[in-house]
Amino acid sequence: MIEVSNLVKKYGDFIAVQGISFKVEKGEILGLLGPNGAGKSTTMKILSAFMPATSGTARVAGFDVFEEPFEVKKRVGYLPENPPLYIEMRVREYLEYVADLKHLEKSRKKERVDYVIDRCGLGDNQKRIIATMSKGFKQRVGIAQALVHDPEVVILDEPTVGLDPVQIVEIRNLIKGLAGNHTVILSTHILPEVVMTCGKVVLINHGKVMVDDTVDTLTRGDTLEQAYLKIVTGESLAHTQH
Amino acid sequence: MFFKNISTMFKREFRAYFYTPLAYVFIGMFVFFMGIMFNSFLQNYLNYMQASAYQMGAQITIDRLAEAFYANMHVILMIMIPFFTMRLFTSESSQGTFALLMTSPIRTIELVIAKFAGAATIVLIMLGMTVIFPIFLFAFSDKSAQSPGPDMGIVGATYLGLVLISFTYVAIGTFWSSITESQLIALVFTFFNIFFLWLLSLWAQSTSGGVQATLQQMAVNEQFMSFSRGTLELKSFVIFLSYIIFYLFLTNRSIESRAWRS
Numbered sequence: 088m089i090e091v092s093n094l095v096k097k098y099g100d101f102i103a104v105q106g107i108s109f110k111v112e113k114g115e116i117l118g119l120l121g122p123n124g125a126g127k128s129t130t131m132k133i134l135s136a137f138m139p140a141t142s143g144t145a146r147v148a149g150f151d152v153f154e155e156p157f158e159v160k161k162r163v164g165y166l167p168e169n170p171p172l173y174i175e176m177r178v179r180e181y182l183e184y185v186a187d188l189k190h191l192e193k194s195r196k197k198e199r200v201d202y203v204i205d206r207c208g209l210g211d212n213q214k215r216i217i218a219t220m221s222k223g224f225k226q227r228v229g230i231a232q233a234l235v236h237d238p239e240v241v242i243l244d245e246p247t248v249g250l251d252p253v254q255i256v257e258i259r260n261l262i263k264g265l266a267g268n269h270t271v272i273l274s275t276h277i278l279p280e281v282v283m284t285c286g287k288v289v290l291i292n293h294g295k296v297m298v299d300d301t302v303d304t305l306t307r308g309d310t311l312e313q314a315y316l317k318i319v320t321g322e323s324l325a326h327t328q329h
Numbered sequence: 330m331f332f333k334n335i336s337t338m339f340k341r342e343f344r345a346y347f348y349t350p351l352a353y354v355f356i357g358m359f360v361f362f363m364g365i366m367f368n369s370f371l372q373n374y375l376n377y378m379q380a381s382a383y384q385m386g387a388q389i390t391i392d393r394l395a396e397a398f399y400a401n402m403h404v405i406l407m408i409m410i411p412f413f414t415m416r417l418f419t420s421e422s423s424q425g426t427f428a429l430l431m432t433s434p435i436r437t438i439e440l441v442i443a444k445f446a447g448a449a450t451i452v453l454i455m456l457g458m459t460v461i462f463p464i465f466l467f468a469f470s471d472k473s474a475q476s477p478g479p480d481m482g483i484v485g486a487t488y489l490g491l492v493l494i495s496f497t498y499v500a501i502g503t504f505w506s507s508i509t510e511s512q513l514i515a516l517v518f519t520f521f522n523i524f525f526l527w528l529l530s531l532w533a534q535s536t537s538g539g540v541q542a543t544l545q546q547m548a549v550n551e552q553f554m555s556f557s558r559g560t561l562e563l564k565s566f567v568i569f570l571s572y573i574i575f576y577l578f579l580t581n582r583s584i585e586s587r588a589w590r591s
Contacts (some may be wrong), residue, residue, distance in 0.1 A: 135432045190434055
């Protein structure tokens with residue numbers, strides 16, 4: 088469903104992503120891990136056809152993100168780090184607008200908007216103006232907009248940021264429920280979250296893939312936290328020796 | 330899909346003006362100013378009528394006065410339009426909604442046209458509200474030789490000119506809003522750009538020959554003035570349309586390049 092090979096992204100002289108490759112099968116949930124500045128958001132931006140890579144290829148839902156960005160965009164739901172909300176609109180109105188932007192068929196619009204409002208726990212707030220809502224609610228509206236057009240692939244950049252513990256559990260369950268029908272990539276700093284929701288983990292550091300494995304294998308001996316620290320700090324120690 | 334995308338985004342763009350009181354306040358202010366001006370216009374007209382009754386009036390006709398009235402309207406539009414266009418693309422950047430648009434199956438040119446059309450529609454509403462003035466003049470004149478109503482042909486040409494010159498200003502504002510995240514910067518540059526086009530006609534006066542002719546053609550207010558005298562020339566249409574297409578093309582380029590820079 089998602090195939091990334093030798094992806095490179097340079098911002099001027101700075102190389103954010105240096106030749107990463109990984110695969111995600113249909114229905115899987117992939118956790119994209121790594122320290123701040125590792126290249127997670129950049130990778131997600133490329134996969135959602137938001138910006139082109141410097142070199143390398145990425146295929147999402149059977150289409151190349153560079154050759155056929157339109158086909159990719161129709162099939163991807165993307166939540167950036169900052170939820171892209173028109174804060175002066177009302178929740179329902181906004182989600183209907185996103186559905187139109189993504190070319191969701193008219194006949195399914197009401198059903199899908201109702202569904203994501205329900206699943207993201209926005210039922211009582213659907214008529215509220217987004218600007219008046221708390222950070223947690225805004226984040227939920229952000230997740231809802233990524234799901235409203237029933238995309239094959241869902242890309243979520245830190246979806247549980249700003250949520251309280253109860254909401255985190257709800258959103259986590261929501262994401263788990265996507266497995267099977269949707270292919271999901273999510274990035275997060277909360278490691279237990281990965282263990283609970285993801286089947287696979289890709290850990291990147293300094294723009295390179297350090298680990299590409301299932302959660303089960305990674306957590307066989309150590310906890311995921313230990314495994315993560317070993318890889319990230321070990322790598323950066325080796326880095327400073329030069 | 331082309332028109333469907335545009336209409337989806339246009340509807341949101343247009344509604345966005347009415348989420349805050351801004352559009353109501355600005356349209357209200359515009360109508361209020363124009364009302365005051367129209368009142369003084371009528372006062373002047375009556376004065377001239379009285380003067381000419383005593384054979385003292387100069388060759389002042391209602392059409393000459395209307396020309397001055399609409400020249401004033403043009404200046405007010407010049408000042409107000411940048412306020413309507415400054416938020417077009419800047420708000421998408423500051424709210425992060427640009428990411429939503431760029432990951433949706435739409436073309437940048439569709440986005441640009443929708444934005445332009447949203448602001449242009451607001452301007453059309455403002456202009457539409459002032460149509461009452463010439464209708465009023467026409468309805469209350471007795472169409473006699475002493476008190477002819479305004480020449481509705483000239484009025485029509487003037488409105489066509491106003492629409493074209495306003496759309497040119499909207500296109501300029503659309504462009505400047507696309508190059509910055511700051512509404513204030515977009516506003517200032519749009520003002521500067523519009524006044525620059527206006528200055529061309531002043532600059533033309535101090536030159537001669539081919540340079541003068543070129544500058545005069547490029548000065549949009551000169552083109553507008555020929556409309557408000559009732560002259561419809563293909564050349565003027567072409568000049569306005571060229572400006573609009575040129576600035577929208579630049580906007581499209583600036584939006585496209587943003588995806589590469591981000």
